[in-house]
């Protein structure tokens with residue numbers, strides 16, 4: 106039984122389905138029936154008024170069925186809606202004789218109720234319905250949709266996006282996608298379509314068993330809108346490394362002396378560039394590190410004579426200075442990068458790595474790392490690398506190139522795949538930032554955090570705050586994977602709580618309110 110936080114790749118989903126069928130727990134036909142029933146239940150739950158239409162005015166649905174089992178689910182939906190008195194039109198893309206067996210069975214069951222039309226270039230011109238059910242392609246999208254579908258897709262797009270201009274103009278109120286909107290790759294959230302193909306997205310997407318990565322990343326959130334995960338009786342965790350959607354977490358600060366909660370060092374940049382490190386330092390304090398010390402060069406010390414007074418100050422000019430400071434075993438984590446300057450990051454990097462301490466390498470430290478002959482040699486296990494896509498491309502150019510290439514096959518390579526490959530190569534936790542952040546560790550565990558709803562978080566300094574938050578948790582002895590995940594979650598919640606108009610300086614001060622309300 107799934108709990109709701111799991112994310113499964115399509116390969117994992119198929120393995121689960123196969124196992125459930127081989128174990129004799131269920132059959133493909135039964136799963137398809139449950140999938141269709143779940144879609145109907147989700148429609149009625151989201152738009153309860155639809156089934157209260159008087160008998161003279163039935164609700165109308167257009168169900169577009171594709172050539173695979175996604176289409177099979179569509180035939181079930183058509184039958185169940187018709188059984189509730191809906192007026193249902195079913196159109197098929199392809200040939201009924203080529204449908205896989207379960208889809209064919211449900212095609213035939215529907216045929217006992219109503220006709221199956223063909224999806225044609227101009228067919229959508231007369232679509233009039235409250236709901237259009239998109240059952241064209243689901244997790245089986247194996248290549249980009251061809252431009253030869255352009256006429257068909259464009260007509261459907263117009264029907265979906267036109268407001269009714271009269272009895273002859275097409276009009277569809279809502280689109281419901283089965284599993285994923287057609288054209289969206291369920292593993293990557295990338296659109297798999299040749300150049301100009303227009304896809305229409307959905308108001309409601311009903312998926313089965315668990316979320317797929319594509320619901321959370323890239324174009325997925327925008328195209329799927331509301332996603333309902335329906336339990337169709339598949340057993341819990343699929344085989345393979347686990348992926349979670351980050352939705353909750355808990356941080357309890359146990360009793361103890363300030364040193365029991367760790368001491369974080371934040372290495373600051375030259376005079377006039379100390380703001381980024383101060384953001385990181387305030388965030389580390391707010392995340393509960395027992396002590397936080399900002400370490401600028403001696404010449405920049407006066408810049409830091411200002412609140413918060415809880416921050417401590419120690420000058421660090423050379424690698425030797427840092428090495429000497431780190432003789433204090435109570436220092437439990439470091440942060441190198443924010444506002445540091447690449448040369449200074451380069452200067453201090455070896456001493457930091459030699460110490461073997463937990464550390465966040467961010468911003469300029471990532472650039473310094475990428476300039477080493479062997480960037481990942483000697484990275485302590487407790488390191489977290491926090492690149493955005495630009496920094497990721499400098500550190501892992503081949504992985505970024507693969508991610509940016511136009512996909513020619515499905516499933517497409519995803520940000521999740523890229524972060525996992527980077528974690529495997531570097532041997533440390535990767536927090537690949539963006540509106541869809543992926544946290545991956547070398548054991549192939551991964552968390553996805555989707556934050557497309559808070560565009561105001563893309564503001565100068567927000568990354569410095571995040572780096573400090575991770576450092577604060579590392580200082581408290583959190584495991585790197587957990588520290589990166591918790592910080593990402595709390596960072597986004599802080600931004601959500603503040604709302605538009607946020608600047609990075611506001612973020613650390615929102616952290617206490619988020620911590621109070623953590624589930």
Ligand SMILES: NC(=O)C1=CN([C@@H]2O[C@H](COP(=O)(O)OP(=O)(O)OC[C@H]3O[C@@H](n4cnc5c(N)ncnc54)[C@H](OP(=O)(O)O)[C@@H]3O)[C@@H](O)[C@H]2O)[C@@H](O)CC1
Nearest residue numbers: 122137172173174175242243244245246247248249250284
């Ligand atoms: N366990 C579960 O999750 C359950 C899943 N269920 C449902 O099954 C769905 C998966 O079904 P599926 O495997 O048949 O794949 P689906 O998405 O229907 O597409 C395959 C067809 O599309 C074709 N095709 C592919 N790309 C194309 C392109 N670019 N352009 C044109 N054609 C293209 C492809 O052709 P081929 O690649 O074979 O040439 C093949 O004919 C899943 O999403 C869910 O709805 C539930 O019923 C029960 C439990």
Ligand SMILES: [K+]
Nearest residue numbers: 239242283285
């Ligand atoms: K679909």
